[in-house]
Structure formats: structure tokens, C-alpha cells
Amino acid sequence: MEIFSTANDFLLWVRGDAFNIALTILIIGVFIRLMEIFLLGRKKDFSEPRGTEWGPGLKNIVTRSVVDNGTFKRAPFVVVVGYIWHICFFIVLLFFVPHIELINAMLGIKWPGLPSQFVDAATVIAMVSLIAMLWHRLTHPVLKFLSTYEDYLVWFVTFLPLLTGYIAFHRMIDPYPLALGLHILSVELLMVVFPFTKLMHAITLFIARWYTGAMMGRKGIES
């Protein structure tokens, strides 16, 4: 059966129906996870508060991004490569002009982009750091023992958009609509997997950090 008669039809499908399906699953999944977390509830704390909750909570969201010295000493590789990966990933995600156009169309906000060669370099560094992370996971005996199917799935769906984006940008697959279509499809795969895996940390980290900070704040502890 001929599903897509041309690469353009495929691109139209990934930009149209497939995107809507992926977006729907992403949003439903994220809201289910968030509602479950918020509805867990906490027992009422009858102790007298020694400090406020909101301020320390918000502060903790920021301060926890700074590397803890102990962690760095224990796992320097993970810290350094982890930082490189996240920075390069955000450069690619947020400063490539076609990506900004997408965000602008969906959320109505935009900002200037970076030159595409710069984004291109960041893509390569991000891919190399992901490969390094995988190599580390596979060679570190403890990490390998602890790794589950989900860890490799998450690595795969994160790596794929970078690879297909790189291929599309450099037009390594002909015709271009096929290359671009594969890139968008790989992002849609990431969107579908996102809420049901540890990728959800991109959202839950704010809740977790806020909660820790707020709890400490209430007790009057600097965190």
C-alpha cells in the first residue's frame, strides 16, 4: 500500500496529524503525572514554622543548578559532561531560528537566533557528549548494573532528534522534505515518550527542588 506518494506528503503528515497526536499524548501524559504528584498530598504540619516557604523554595530551584563540590569529587565525568550536554542541548533547542519560529507560533514569544554554524557546532558537541555518556554507562560496572531498559530508551529518543536534525541541516538525505520529516518525526517520538519516562525530570525538577527548599525554609534552614 502506498501510504505517502511523495516525501512532501510525509512531511505534511508529520507537520499535521502526527504532530497533533504527539502533542496530545505529551500534554495528557504530563498532566496525568502532575495531577498524580499534586494529589498525593501531605499530612498537615502542626509545628510552628520558623521561616517562610515560597522564597527559599524558589531560591532552591536556582541554587541546586550549581554543582555541589562533593558530587563533583565523586563523579566528575558525569558533572562535566552533563553540563556540556545540557548547555549545548539548550543552545540547539532554543537558539536555532526554525525552532524559535516553532515556539513563536505555539506560544507567541520569540527572541533572536544564533548563527547556524554555531548551532551546528553545539549539535555536534551535544551528540558527542551523549555518546560519551552512553559509553560511561556501558563501561562503569555499577552504572551498567543499575541501568534499565528505560535508560537506553531515553538515551535513544534524545539522541535521535539531534542526529536527524544534523542530517536535515546538512541535507545528507535526499530529498530534503524526507530529511526534515524524519527529524520532526523523531521529535514527536520524544514527545510521546517524554511523560512516561525519566525525561519528565525536565518538569518535575522544579517541583522537587521547590519542595525541598520550602520544607527547609519552613524549618528555618539555609539551603
Add this chain to the structure above:
Amino acid sequence: MNKQTLFELLQQQGITRRGFMKYCTALTSLMALPPSMIPIVANALESARRPSVIWLSFQECTGCTESLTRSHSPTVEGLIFDHISLDYHHTLQAASGDAAEHAREQAMKDNYGKYLVVVDGSIPLGDPGYSTIAGISNLDMLNETVAGAAAVIAVGTCSAYGGLPMADPNPTGAVSVTSLIKDKPVINVPGCPPIPTVITGVLAHYLTFGSIPELDELGRPKVFYGQSIHDRCYRRPFYDKGLFAETFDDEGAKKGWCLYRLGCKGPMTYNACATLKWNQQTSWPVESGHGCLGCSEPNFWDAGSFYKALSIPDGDYAKAAGYAVATGVAVGAAAGFVNRKTKSTAVSQHTKVTVDDFELNKDKK
């Protein structure tokens, strides 16, 4: 076929050997062949007979013919066009009515198996009455004419891919030539309209080599459709630098920055506009300040807004997102309450364990 060769015709028009060689050089470079091919092209043309060409116009707007006739006067295109035998063309022929149809039939009879058929416009399959010529449906005329053709050239996006007539909701049931003709070589020369030089270039290729050029997966000659607009665009450096026009009249637009954000389809469009340009190399759409529409690609009319950047989703994602939020909250709330219920049930069913439960031989006591 006309008895005279192309070279003899050119000589009659007072064109010198030097002029002819210059013409062959231009033609060779036009077809993206190496310079070593120039003598071969010259040899081929010197002995080439004028092929008979039958031009069929179906559901079209005459834009393709308008484009072709703009390749006029002493250009390479003009020369080539003068030296094919265009035996049938509604718009350009002097004859009308029976005489016109007779010319077509005569050309087919005289050159059976050797003539070229050029088609512009799509073919309606919904009801033959949507488009007829001399009482003959487009489908019948196509089948009848193509039967004795050496090759078919589908000129314009309508005949190559269905084009505007096939756009949603396709009221006439329009289809492309390629979807109907399977037993003859079909060369697609899409564009709305195609560049005149490309139309004549394809004819020139056939005239020179007697064969059809190498085609891409969409049936287009790779010589002209091998590279994307984006890769050949003179505004490409601005794309790479991240300099974009945001509106059609802002500073960026005035400075000639990239039109990607204004919906340019250059990255996904394969055509020669950026290199061959239009109106005798005067300009082309992007140079005149408007993004590429992607007119040489299948279904470009239905490929989303001309003014939406290529990276933007095309569906009604806001509606999908709205429903998804509502569903997510509802299902999440239900799941949350089920979790709480499970927890409270577990708490209520919890039985306390005392030290007696651990005593050995408890039952024997």
C-alpha cells in the same frame, strides 16, 4: 520530421560557425555537461532533425505557454524553439476547428513513434465534460496522442503533479499525466509556471541526445531540479548568520535578509530559479522580496500556508492541545483519587502486629 538539420536552418538564418559553436557551448553549460561535451553536442545538433512536437493543453491557465513564449528573441531558448516543429498548440497555432485537429492527426501519422508530446494542465477524471477539445475529452485525447509518441513532457505542475486543479477538494477529479501514462517515458517539468529556459532546455536535451535526461524520484530532470532553492539562494548567507526579515517591510526585508520566517519554502523546493532566474535573468521571486512558494513540488497548494515558516506545525494544534489539557487533568485527577483510595484502604486494613505474633509455638499455648 523536417528534412533540414538544425545546423542547416541556422545557416539559412545567417548564423556563422562561430555563432553556432557559441550556442553549443551555452547549451552544454545549460544542461550542466562538462566542456568536453561541447563537440559532441555540436555534432549531434549539426545532424539533428527537427522533431515534431504536439502540445496538448488541458486543465491549465496558459501560464506555461506564456512562460515558454517569454523565452523569445535571440536567446538560446528562442533558437531552440524556432527549430522544433511545433505541429499542434491551441494558443500558438493559426489553424482552428477541424483544421487544427487535422494538423494534430497528420503530425501523429507522419511521425508515428517519433514525435514528442508536451502536456500542460491536469486531466479531469470526475466528468469528462469539465474539459474537452473539439468534443474530445482530455483523457481520450491524451491516450490517443501518446500512443504514438516517443516521449511525453509534462510541462507545469498541473500536468506533472495535478497542481491547482487537483488542490483540495479537487472538484474535477483532476490527475497528473504520470498517474495515467505508464508505458512511455514521461519527463516532469514542474513549476507554476516552469522557467522558460528549463522547458526549452529539456527539449534541447532531447534534440541533442535523442534521449530523455536523467530524472529524480519525482520524474524531474536532475540537471534543473537537482538542487534546492535554499542551497543556491543568494540570501543563504543571511540564513546562516541568523539574519531574517520579520515582515515584508521591515529593515531586514529592505536589507535583503533571509525570508525563512516569512514562510519561504526554499529549503524543500527543487528548482533552478535561483541560478537561471526569470525574464532573461532579470530576477526571481526571492530576489524580488517574496519567499519561495514551492511551486515545483507536488501538492504545493495544499502544503500549508505560504506565509508559515517550514518548521511550524500545520494542523489545528491549539485545539488538540486544549482537549489534551482537559483530558490530562481529568484522567490525572481520577488517577490521583484512585491512588488516595488505595492508600486509605491500605491504612484501614492495616493490622497491628504485637510481640505475641512473633512468639514461637504460639498455637501450642
